[in-house]
Amino acid sequence: MHEEKVALTKNQIAALRKAAETRSIQDIFVVACGGSLATLxxxxxxxxxxxxAVHVSSVNAAEFFHNPPHRLGDHSLVILNSQSGTTPETVSAARLAHERGRLLRRLPQYQAPLSRLWWIFPFTIMTIR
Structure with missing residues:
Protein backbone atom coordinates (compact mmCIF):
# COMPACT_ATOMS: atom_id res chain seq x y z
CA MET A 1 0.00 0.00 0.00
CA HIS A 2 2.78 2.44 0.92
CA GLU A 3 4.59 1.75 -2.36
CA GLU A 4 1.42 2.59 -4.29
CA LYS A 5 1.10 5.95 -2.52
CA VAL A 6 4.75 6.76 -3.19
CA ALA A 7 4.34 5.86 -6.87
CA LEU A 8 1.17 7.97 -7.11
CA THR A 9 2.89 10.95 -5.52
CA LYS A 10 5.90 10.61 -7.84
CA ASN A 11 3.60 10.53 -10.86
CA GLN A 12 1.69 13.59 -9.62
CA ILE A 13 4.93 15.50 -9.09
CA ALA A 14 6.17 14.51 -12.56
CA ALA A 15 2.93 15.79 -14.15
CA LEU A 16 3.21 19.08 -12.27
CA ARG A 17 6.85 19.45 -13.30
CA LYS A 18 6.01 18.85 -16.96
CA ALA A 19 3.25 21.47 -16.88
CA ALA A 20 5.43 23.96 -15.02
CA GLU A 21 8.19 23.58 -17.61
CA THR A 22 5.80 24.66 -20.37
CA ARG A 23 4.72 27.74 -18.37
CA SER A 24 8.16 29.23 -17.59
CA ILE A 25 7.34 29.60 -13.90
CA GLN A 26 8.95 32.72 -12.43
CA ASP A 27 6.90 33.12 -9.24
CA ILE A 28 5.73 30.58 -6.70
CA PHE A 29 3.15 31.58 -4.11
CA VAL A 30 2.48 29.34 -1.12
CA VAL A 31 -0.95 30.22 0.21
CA ALA A 32 -2.74 29.06 3.35
CA CYS A 33 -3.69 30.18 6.85
CA GLY A 34 -2.14 29.52 10.27
CA GLY A 35 -0.59 26.12 10.77
CA SER A 36 -1.36 25.13 7.20
CA LEU A 37 0.83 28.00 6.03
CA ALA A 38 3.58 27.00 8.46
CA THR A 39 3.69 23.49 6.96
CA LEU A 40 4.74 25.05 3.65
CA ALA A 53 15.44 31.09 -10.96
CA VAL A 54 12.10 31.72 -9.23
CA HIS A 55 10.73 34.23 -6.75
CA VAL A 56 9.00 32.49 -3.82
CA SER A 57 6.49 34.15 -1.51
CA SER A 58 4.45 33.02 1.45
CA VAL A 59 1.05 34.72 1.56
CA ASN A 60 -1.82 34.40 3.99
CA ALA A 61 -4.88 33.18 2.05
CA ALA A 62 -7.10 36.08 3.15
CA GLU A 63 -4.45 38.61 2.09
CA PHE A 64 -3.92 36.77 -1.21
CA PHE A 65 -7.65 36.99 -1.95
CA HIS A 66 -8.29 40.57 -0.83
CA ASN A 67 -5.01 42.05 -2.05
CA PRO A 68 -3.57 39.73 -4.74
CA PRO A 69 0.21 39.96 -5.21
CA HIS A 70 1.31 42.26 -8.00
CA ARG A 71 3.56 39.51 -9.37
CA LEU A 72 0.64 37.07 -9.76
CA GLY A 73 0.57 36.39 -13.47
CA ASP A 74 0.85 33.89 -16.29
CA HIS A 75 4.19 32.69 -14.99
CA SER A 76 2.93 31.89 -11.49
CA LEU A 77 2.50 28.64 -9.61
CA VAL A 78 0.14 28.81 -6.62
CA ILE A 79 0.50 26.11 -3.96
CA LEU A 80 -2.40 25.90 -1.51
CA ASN A 81 -2.82 23.95 1.71
CA SER A 82 -5.65 23.52 4.17
CA GLN A 83 -5.18 21.01 6.97
CA SER A 84 -8.90 20.79 7.63
CA GLY A 85 -10.00 21.46 4.08
CA THR A 86 -12.63 23.85 5.43
CA THR A 87 -10.72 27.13 5.50
CA PRO A 88 -12.92 29.67 3.66
CA GLU A 89 -10.00 32.01 2.96
CA THR A 90 -8.04 29.25 1.25
CA VAL A 91 -11.06 28.27 -0.84
CA SER A 92 -11.48 31.93 -1.90
CA ALA A 93 -7.77 32.19 -2.75
CA ALA A 94 -8.03 29.01 -4.85
CA ARG A 95 -11.00 30.37 -6.78
CA LEU A 96 -9.24 33.70 -7.40
CA ALA A 97 -6.09 32.02 -8.71
CA HIS A 98 -8.18 29.68 -10.86
CA GLU A 99 -10.13 32.60 -12.35
CA ARG A 100 -6.86 34.25 -13.26
CA GLY A 101 -5.68 31.11 -15.03
CA ARG A 102 -2.76 30.33 -12.77
CA LEU A 103 -1.20 26.90 -12.48
CA LEU A 104 -2.44 25.50 -9.17
CA ARG A 105 -1.32 22.78 -6.85
CA ARG A 106 -2.99 21.77 -3.63
CA LEU A 107 -1.90 19.78 -0.63
CA PRO A 108 -5.19 18.48 0.76
CA GLN A 109 -6.00 16.13 3.56
CA TYR A 110 -7.86 13.03 2.46
CA GLN A 111 -11.63 13.53 2.10
CA ALA A 112 -11.45 17.16 3.17
CA PRO A 113 -14.24 19.49 2.02
CA LEU A 114 -11.69 21.49 -0.02
CA SER A 115 -11.53 18.39 -2.19
CA ARG A 116 -14.97 19.38 -3.49
CA LEU A 117 -13.12 21.97 -5.55
CA TRP A 118 -11.17 19.23 -7.36
CA TRP A 119 -12.10 20.75 -10.73
CA ILE A 120 -10.10 23.89 -9.91
CA PHE A 121 -6.84 22.04 -9.37
CA PRO A 122 -5.16 20.46 -12.37
CA PHE A 123 -2.43 19.14 -10.06
CA THR A 124 -3.13 17.63 -6.69
CA ILE A 125 -0.41 16.05 -4.64
CA MET A 126 -1.89 14.05 -1.81
CA THR A 127 -0.17 13.92 1.53
CA ILE A 128 1.01 10.52 2.64
CA ARG A 129 0.09 9.44 6.13
Whole structure:
Protein backbone atom coordinates (compact mmCIF):
# COMPACT_ATOMS: atom_id res chain seq x y z
CA MET A 1 0.00 0.00 0.00
CA HIS A 2 2.78 2.44 0.92
CA GLU A 3 4.59 1.75 -2.36
CA GLU A 4 1.42 2.59 -4.29
CA LYS A 5 1.10 5.95 -2.52
CA VAL A 6 4.75 6.76 -3.19
CA ALA A 7 4.34 5.86 -6.87
CA LEU A 8 1.17 7.97 -7.11
CA THR A 9 2.89 10.95 -5.52
CA LYS A 10 5.90 10.61 -7.84
CA ASN A 11 3.60 10.53 -10.86
CA GLN A 12 1.69 13.59 -9.62
CA ILE A 13 4.93 15.50 -9.09
CA ALA A 14 6.17 14.51 -12.56
CA ALA A 15 2.93 15.79 -14.15
CA LEU A 16 3.21 19.08 -12.27
CA ARG A 17 6.85 19.45 -13.30
CA LYS A 18 6.01 18.85 -16.96
CA ALA A 19 3.25 21.47 -16.88
CA ALA A 20 5.43 23.96 -15.02
CA GLU A 21 8.19 23.58 -17.61
CA THR A 22 5.80 24.66 -20.37
CA ARG A 23 4.72 27.74 -18.37
CA SER A 24 8.16 29.23 -17.59
CA ILE A 25 7.34 29.60 -13.90
CA GLN A 26 8.95 32.72 -12.43
CA ASP A 27 6.90 33.12 -9.24
CA ILE A 28 5.73 30.58 -6.70
CA PHE A 29 3.15 31.58 -4.11
CA VAL A 30 2.48 29.34 -1.12
CA VAL A 31 -0.95 30.22 0.21
CA ALA A 32 -2.74 29.06 3.35
CA CYS A 33 -3.69 30.18 6.85
CA GLY A 34 -2.14 29.52 10.27
CA GLY A 35 -0.59 26.12 10.77
CA SER A 36 -1.36 25.13 7.20
CA LEU A 37 0.83 28.00 6.03
CA ALA A 38 3.58 27.00 8.46
CA THR A 39 3.69 23.49 6.96
CA LEU A 40 4.74 25.05 3.65
CA UNK A 41 7.83 26.70 5.13
CA UNK A 42 10.15 23.90 3.93
CA UNK A 43 9.19 24.73 0.32
CA UNK A 44 10.13 28.37 0.92
CA UNK A 45 13.38 27.48 2.63
CA UNK A 46 14.55 25.00 -0.01
CA UNK A 47 13.72 27.20 -2.99
CA UNK A 48 15.18 30.29 -1.36
CA UNK A 49 18.44 28.49 -0.63
CA UNK A 50 18.76 26.40 -3.77
CA UNK A 51 17.70 28.60 -6.70
CA UNK A 52 17.45 32.14 -7.88
CA ALA A 53 15.44 31.09 -10.96
CA VAL A 54 12.10 31.72 -9.23
CA HIS A 55 10.73 34.23 -6.75
CA VAL A 56 9.00 32.49 -3.82
CA SER A 57 6.49 34.15 -1.51
CA SER A 58 4.45 33.02 1.45
CA VAL A 59 1.05 34.72 1.56
CA ASN A 60 -1.82 34.40 3.99
CA ALA A 61 -4.88 33.18 2.05
CA ALA A 62 -7.10 36.08 3.15
CA GLU A 63 -4.45 38.61 2.09
CA PHE A 64 -3.92 36.77 -1.21
CA PHE A 65 -7.65 36.99 -1.95
CA HIS A 66 -8.29 40.57 -0.83
CA ASN A 67 -5.01 42.05 -2.05
CA PRO A 68 -3.57 39.73 -4.74
CA PRO A 69 0.21 39.96 -5.21
CA HIS A 70 1.31 42.26 -8.00
CA ARG A 71 3.56 39.51 -9.37
CA LEU A 72 0.64 37.07 -9.76
CA GLY A 73 0.57 36.39 -13.47
CA ASP A 74 0.85 33.89 -16.29
CA HIS A 75 4.19 32.69 -14.99
CA SER A 76 2.93 31.89 -11.49
CA LEU A 77 2.50 28.64 -9.61
CA VAL A 78 0.14 28.81 -6.62
CA ILE A 79 0.50 26.11 -3.96
CA LEU A 80 -2.40 25.90 -1.51
CA ASN A 81 -2.82 23.95 1.71
CA SER A 82 -5.65 23.52 4.17
CA GLN A 83 -5.18 21.01 6.97
CA SER A 84 -8.90 20.79 7.63
CA GLY A 85 -10.00 21.46 4.08
CA THR A 86 -12.63 23.85 5.43
CA THR A 87 -10.72 27.13 5.50
CA PRO A 88 -12.92 29.67 3.66
CA GLU A 89 -10.00 32.01 2.96
CA THR A 90 -8.04 29.25 1.25
CA VAL A 91 -11.06 28.27 -0.84
CA SER A 92 -11.48 31.93 -1.90
CA ALA A 93 -7.77 32.19 -2.75
CA ALA A 94 -8.03 29.01 -4.85
CA ARG A 95 -11.00 30.37 -6.78
CA LEU A 96 -9.24 33.70 -7.40
CA ALA A 97 -6.09 32.02 -8.71
CA HIS A 98 -8.18 29.68 -10.86
CA GLU A 99 -10.13 32.60 -12.35
CA ARG A 100 -6.86 34.25 -13.26
CA GLY A 101 -5.68 31.11 -15.03
CA ARG A 102 -2.76 30.33 -12.77
CA LEU A 103 -1.20 26.90 -12.48
CA LEU A 104 -2.44 25.50 -9.17
CA ARG A 105 -1.32 22.78 -6.85
CA ARG A 106 -2.99 21.77 -3.63
CA LEU A 107 -1.90 19.78 -0.63
CA PRO A 108 -5.19 18.48 0.76
CA GLN A 109 -6.00 16.13 3.56
CA TYR A 110 -7.86 13.03 2.46
CA GLN A 111 -11.63 13.53 2.10
CA ALA A 112 -11.45 17.16 3.17
CA PRO A 113 -14.24 19.49 2.02
CA LEU A 114 -11.69 21.49 -0.02
CA SER A 115 -11.53 18.39 -2.19
CA ARG A 116 -14.97 19.38 -3.49
CA LEU A 117 -13.12 21.97 -5.55
CA TRP A 118 -11.17 19.23 -7.36
CA TRP A 119 -12.10 20.75 -10.73
CA ILE A 120 -10.10 23.89 -9.91
CA PHE A 121 -6.84 22.04 -9.37
CA PRO A 122 -5.16 20.46 -12.37
CA PHE A 123 -2.43 19.14 -10.06
CA THR A 124 -3.13 17.63 -6.69
CA ILE A 125 -0.41 16.05 -4.64
CA MET A 126 -1.89 14.05 -1.81
CA THR A 127 -0.17 13.92 1.53
CA ILE A 128 1.01 10.52 2.64
CA ARG A 129 0.09 9.44 6.13
Missing amino acids: NPILYILDRETN
